[in-house]
Amino acid sequence: MTDSNQLKEILKSHDLRITNCRLDVMQFFLDEKNALSQGDLEHQFKQYDRVTLYRTLNSFLDSGILHKIPNSSGIATYGLCHETCSPNHHKHNHIHFNCTNCGQIECLDEEVVSNVLVPSGYKVQGVNLIVDGICAKCA
Numbered sequence: 202m203t204d205s206n207q208l209k210e211i212l213k214s215h216d217l218r219i220t221n222c223r224l225d226v227m228q229f230f231l232d233e234k235n236a237l238s239q240g241d242l243e244h245q246f247k248q249y250d251r252v253t254l255y256r257t258l259n260s261f262l263d264s265g266i267l268h269k270i271p272n273s274s275g276i277a278t279y280g281l282c283h284e285t286c287s288p289n290h291h292k293h294n295h296i297h298f299n300c301t302n303c304g305q306i307e308c309l310d311e312e313v314v315s316n317v318l319v320p321s322g323y324k325v326q327g328v329n330l331i332v333d334g335i336c337a338k339c340a
């Protein structure tokens with residue numbers, strides 16, 4: 202459990218105004234550790250309307266707190282960024298693990314070496330890797 206001062210510091214350091222919705226959503230991401238969709242947030246926070254949650258997600262995306270995780274389901278999911286992200290410049294070289302049993306998508310901490318993925322002469326700007334399998338909890 203992160204205390205609310207820490208949450209406020211995170212918002213401040215990303216130049217975001219502190220609102221209850223932002224604090225709650227941030228806390229939820231920190232507690233869950235898995236990727237979450239807007240639907241998950243709507244389900245969790247009945248007190249906020251869809252537009253407020255949508256705007257909160259977008260402000261987190263823009264300021265480098267969250268990143269979008271590409272997936273085949275068509276439902277956008279979001280994960281917490283690492284320290285390396287800054288506004289409008291996301292820097293991710295980690296694997297997204299998609300559990301085929303429980304359906305959770307997780308950001309794995311380990312960085313992958315991106316320059317082994319492409320032949321020389323190509324320059325990698327970002328890596329979106331999704332690995333399907335059985336997560337540690339389900340295994």
Ligand SMILES: [Zn+2]
Pocket residue numbers: 265266267268282283286287290291292293
């Ligand atoms: Zn990021």
Ligand SMILES: [Zn+2]
Pocket residue numbers: 300301302303304305335336337338339
């Ligand atoms: Zn699982």
Ligand SMILES: [Zn+2]
Pocket residue numbers: 268270280281293295296297307308309
């Ligand atoms: Zn991720």
